[in-house]
Amino acid sequence: MTFLPESVQEYVGLNVTMRLRQLLLLCVAILLGIFFVSVYLTSGAGGLDPPSISFPSGHADSGVGSGEQESSLIVRRLANDRQDGGTNGVPRPGKDALPVEAEREKCQFIHIAVVCAGHNSTRTAMTLIKSLLFYRSSPLHLHVLADGPAQLILTTLFDTWDVANLSVSYYLTDKVKSFIDWIPNKHYSGVYGLMKLVLPHILPEDLYHVVVLDTDIVFASDVAELWRLFEGFSDQQALGLVENQSDWYLGGIWKNYKPWPAKGRGYNTGVILMDLPKLRALNWMAVWKRVTERDLPIMQSTALADQDIFNSVLKDFPEMVYDLPCTYNAQLSDHSKSKELCLESQTGFKVIHWNSPKKMQVKHRLGRYYRDDYLTFVAHDGNLLRRGVLGCSNMSIEERESGVIFDESCYDFERLADLKFRTHLYFIDYDYRSGGPTDLTLVAQLSFDRLQMLEPLCDHWNGPISLALYMTDAEAQQFAEFVLDSEMLSSRRNIGWHIVYKDGAVYPVNYLRNVALSQANTPFVFLTDIDFLPMYGLYDVLKDAIVQTDLLNQETKALVVPAFETQRYRFSFPANKSELLPMVASGDVIAFRWDIWPKGHGATNFSRWMEATSTYTVEWEPDYEPYIVVNRNVPRYDNRFGGFGWNKVSHLMMLAVKGYELIVLPNAFIIHMPHAPSIDIAKFRSKSQYRKCLTRMKQEFVRDLAKVYGMKATKYLIS
Template sequence: MPLPVDGASPGASAPQFPARAPSVQDLEMKLQEAEEENRRLRLQLGELRSEEHEGDNSSRCSQRSLTEKCELIHVAIVCAGHNSSRDVVTLVKSILFHRRNPLHFHLITDSVAQRILGNLFRTWMVPSLQISFYNASDLKPEVSWIPNKHYSGIYGLMKLTLTKALPSDLSKVIVLDTDITFATDIAELWAIFRKFTGEQVLGLVENQSDWYLGNLWKNHKPWPALGRGFNTGVILLLLDKLRQIGWEEMWRLTAERELMNMLSTSLADQDIFNALIKSSPSLVYELPCYWNVQLSDHTRSEQCYSELADLKVIHWNSPHKLRVKNKHVELFRTLYLTFLEYDGSLLRRELIGCPSDKEQEEALEELDEEDVCYDFRRERLASHRVHLSFLPQKTLAEDPTDVTLVAQLSMDRLQMLELICRHWEGPVSLALYLSDAEAQQFLRYAQASEVLQSRTNIGYHVVYKEGQLYPVNLLRNVALRNAQTPYVFLSDIDFLPMYGLYDSLRKSIVQENMAKTPKALIVPAFETLRYRLTFPKSKAELLSMLDMGALYTFRYHVWEKGHAPTNYAKWRIATTSYRVDWAPNFEPYVVVRRDCPEYDERFLGFGWNKVSHIMELDAKGYELVVLPNAFIIHMPHAPSFDISKFRSSENYRLCVQTLKEEFHQDLSRRYGSAALKYIAAERNR
C-alpha cells in the first residue's frame, strides 16, 4: 500500500502507544537472537545447496555471500511531510541495524521532507551511507492527471515515475513504503535480483488481503488484478529493462484504459501496477510472502510465517498502525517500538573491510587526554543528530516586524511548554535535547495536549543526546537558525513572558528602528521562589509584588552581576527605553535580528554560555537598550545536573576558566582593538 501523507486522513495520524514494559536493551537482544536464527537457517540452506551441486563449479558460489562484500545497495523511498519524515527514520534504523553493505538512499520528497531529512542525515553522519534527493514537485505533472481516493494523495502515485526520476545509469533499486520494518539484512532482498529470468522486471509479494478478489463488502469493485493481486509496499525494480520495454508508456496506457471504467484509483499506484501485471503477468517475479508481511485489518498475514525467524519485512499498511487485528500484533509492536526508540547513534558503526571516513577519528586522536578540558573538547567534536520540525509546523507569512521566542529544553522542563503557550501567542522555535525514546514520549505528550495541538507556529527541533555534557549553545543555535521571523527573542524555557509581550516587542522593534540600527533590546528578568504564583498583569502589579517580596530581580542573591547592568532602579520609574553599557558577566535576555552572531558552542553545560554571546554582541557594535514596560519571570525548579557539577567539581570550574581565556583570545582576533576592553575587564575584576 502507498505511504500515508500528512493531513490526508484523520485515520492517518500517528498512533498513541501504550507504555512499554521491556527495556530497549531487552528488545535489542531479542532482535539479535532472531538475527542469529536467520543466519543459522541461511547457513543450513547454503549447505543443502552445496550438497546438491557438489563437484560442480556452482558450489563455489554457494559459499559466497548472497551479495558481494561492499556492493552498493540502492533503495528508493517516496516521503512527503512532517509525519512521514518521522516514519521513514524508523524504517532507516531497521535497515541500518541489520545491514552489512554500503547503502544509497534515493529519497523522492517534497520541500518539507527534504529540509528535515537533509539536515538529519547530514548530522547523523552514518558511514557508508549515501543520500540523494529528488524533487517531488517535478514529478507531480506525471501523475496529477490520475484521480486518487487513497489517503496518500498524489505522492502515493509517484513510484510509477521512478524509471524517469532516478538516474539513467541506475540499473536496479529496492522501493519501499515508509511504514516498513526490516527484521533481516536488506542484502538478502537485493540478492533476489539475480533470480530474475526472462521478461521479469518487477519483484512483488502477493497481496495478503481479499481486496482485489472483490468480496470485502457488497458492490465492492476493485481494479483488475491477477488473483489476489500484488502489494507495492516492497518492490524490486529492474530499472534498465523497464526503460527498454517502455515502462512509462505501459503504465500510462493502462491507467488511461482502466480509468474510463473505474474513474479513480482506490489504492494509488498499487491499482495501476496490478492492472498492468494482469495484462502482462510475465513481468513479475513473485517474492516469498515473508518479504512483505502485511499488517492491516483485512490481511491474512499469519499464513506467511510460523516463527519470528521467518519474518523478513513487516509492513504496517494500515492507518491504525499498531492497532491492527493480528494475533501476533504484540510481537510486531515490540519489534517496531525497538527501532522507534533505538539510539540512532549506535548505528554509526563502520562496515568492516569497506572504505570509511576517518576525519572525526583523527580529530579525536589529536586531543590531549591530560588537558583539563578533555571531556569538553571531546564532546564538542560530537555530531548531534538533529531532526528539524519534529511536529508539523506551518511556514509563516513574511512580516518585517515579526519576532520568534527562541529557547531550548530537555525532558525535565517539558511542563513549561503549555505555560509559555498561554503567555506568548507568537511564533516559537524550540530545540529539545532528547534521547530517541524521550522523543517518542514528547511526541505522545504533544499529541495529547490540546494547547500544543492548537498551535501551528511552533517549531520543535529535536537534538538527540550524545555524551554527558548538555550542549546548551548548540541547542540555542539550532533554535535560532530555524526561526522563521526577522527578529528573535532569545529566552530560556523556564521564563514566562508577561502577558502581551509578543505585541509589545513588535511595537518596540518599530520604535527602536531595529531594521537599520544594530540593537539588542533587553527584557528585564525577575524571579519567584514560589511554585504557585499569581502572575502580574502589568508593570504596576509586578512592582507591588517586588515590594511585598513575592518577586525578586533575577538571581540578585546568587549572581547579581549577571543582570545588575539592566539598572532595575531606573527601570522602576522608566517610561521610555534607555541605553546601558556592557559590564563583565552581563547576560540579559534580548531581542535581536535573526542574523545576529551565533552562540559559541565551545561552552557546554553550565557557565559563560550566555555571557560570551552578549560580549560578542557588544564587540560587534550592538546597542544595549532596556525596554521600560517589558518583563519576564523565572519559575522555580530543581538545579540542573550541570550546575550541580559546576559547584562540586574544581576541574569543571577550571575548564570553564580555560575556555573563557580562549574565547577572549578568539574575540581579539576577530574584532581587534575593540575587544581589548574585555580582557582588561577580566584582569581587573
C-alpha cells in the same frame, strides 16, 4: 672431501633426469590447457549467451550486452556509484546465469528508494532506516524522493548523523507532480502515494537495480538477502513483488465494492524490486499511463494509490512480475491474512509492513508481537548505528578525531566545539509563514525534564516558537506522544520542534540555541530560556517595540527584556507592569538571580526600570547576560560552551565587540519559574575540575576574540 660410490652417483643422475622430464611434461600440459580455455571462452560457450531482449535504440540503456562477464562489470560499476557514462549493454541476470559477483560482495552499494514527504513522515522513515542499518552487511545508497520540508529535515539529519558507508541522493517531488497529479486518489497518502510510478523515470539512467520501500516498514533481516533475489529474475521480469495478503482485489472485504484489475490476489507495493533498464526498455511511463487512462473512467479514482495502477499493469503483463517470498512484505492491516498465508508456512517475517492508516493500533492478531519489535527500533540509540560495514573502506568518527589532541581532564568540554549532534528538525508537523516585517520567533532550548513548561509557555506566547530539545531516541518518542496528547500543543502549527539527540556527558546548551535560532523564519528573534514565562501579550509588545526603536533599519541593536523570578510555584501571574511592581515591593518577585549572581542582570538597572516610561540605553558590563530581541542574522552562540556557565555571557560579549547597542524596554518583562536545579549546576557547584575547565574555555574564547577583533576587543578582554 667425501665421494659417493659410483653406483650411487648413477642412481642420483637417473633420478634427476626423470624429474626434469616430469616438469617439462607438466609445463606443456599447462600451456595446452590455457590454449583450450581461451578458445572455449572466445567461442561464446559456457552459458554466456547474449541477452534475448531487444532494447530500443537511442537510449542510454539501449545497447545489447555481450554476456554475463560484461554484466558483472556493469553491475560492479553501478554498485560502486561510478558515473563513467560509457556503459553499452544491459546485463541479463536470468535463472541460468552465473551468480553476479558484484552484488554478492558486501562492500558493493545496495540502492534503496523511498518517497518521503511532509514533516511527520520523516519520523517513520527514520525507524525504517534504523532497522536497515541495524541488520545491514553492505553499504547503502538511499534515493529519497522528497518535498522541500522533508529534504531539509533529512539533509540535516544525515549530515549530523554521519553514518559510515551510507550515501543519500535527493529528488524533489515538485518536479514530478505533473506526471501523476491528474490521477484522483482517495488514499490517505495523497499525491505522494502515486510517486513510485515515476521512479524509473527520475532515477539515474546508469542505476541498474533498486529496492523501493514504503516508510511504514521495518526490517527484521539484512536487506542484502532481499537484494540477492534480483539474481532470480528472468529476461522478462522487471518487478519483484509480494502477493497481497488481504482479499482486497478479490472483492471480499466490502459489499458493492469494485476493485481495480489485478492478477489473482494482486500484489502489495510496499516492497518492490525494480530492474530499471528493463522498465525503461518497455517504456514504463507510457505503459502505466495508458493503462490508467483506460481504467480510470470506470474506476473513477485509485483507492490504494500506486498499488492499484501497478496491479492493473501486471494484469495485462503478468510476465513482468517476479513473485517474492511472502516473508519480505508481511502486511499487518485489519483485513490481512498474513498469519494464514505466510507465517504458518515460514519461520518468521523478514520485513514487517504496517500498511494501515491505524499503523500500530491496527487490529491484527500479530500486531502486539511485532509492535514491540517496531518500538524497539523507535527507541534504539541511533548514535550506535554510525559504525561502518566491517571490512569496507570507511573513516570512522574516531579516525577523524585521531588528529585532534584533547586534554583528558576537559575532554567532554573540548569536544563540544566540533562534535556533530544528530539533529532531527521539525520532529512534528509545522506550518508557519512570517507575519510581516516586524514578526519575531521565541527561541529556546530544553531537556526532557522541562516538558512541563511547554503548555504554560504556549499559553503566554501566541507567536511562533523555535525549540531545540535535547533527548534520547526513547525520550523523543515519549515527547511526540506528549505533544499529540495535549490539546493545546497539538493545535499549534507555529512551533518548530527540533530534536537534538543526546551524545556525551555535557549539556550542549549553545549548540541547542544555534539549532533553534537557525530555524526561525521571521525577521526577528527573542532569545530566551524555557524556564521563563513571558508577560501576557509580550508578542505584540515586542513587535511594536521593533518599530519604535527602529530595529528594522539598524541590525546592531538589541532590545533587552528585563528578567525577574519567583520562588512561588503557585502565584497569580501579573498581567502588566502595574501588577508586577507591587509583587516586587512585597518580595514575591525579584530581579533574576539578584541575590546570588547580581552581575548577570545588574546592568539592566532595575531601579531605573521601575520608574521608566520610555526606553533607555545601557552599557555592556562583565558577565552581563540579558534576554534580548535581535535581528535573526545575529552572530551565533559559541558551541564550546556547554553545561552551566558563561554560555550567554560569551554571546553578549561578542555582540558588544561588534558594537551592538543595548536598549531596555520599559513595559516588557519575563519571569523565571521555580524548578529543581539541573545536573550541570550541581556539577559546577561540587566539582572543581568542572570549574577549571570552564575557566580554560573562557580564556580560549577571549584569546580568540582578540585574534579576530584586535584593539576593538581590548576593553572586553581587560574587564
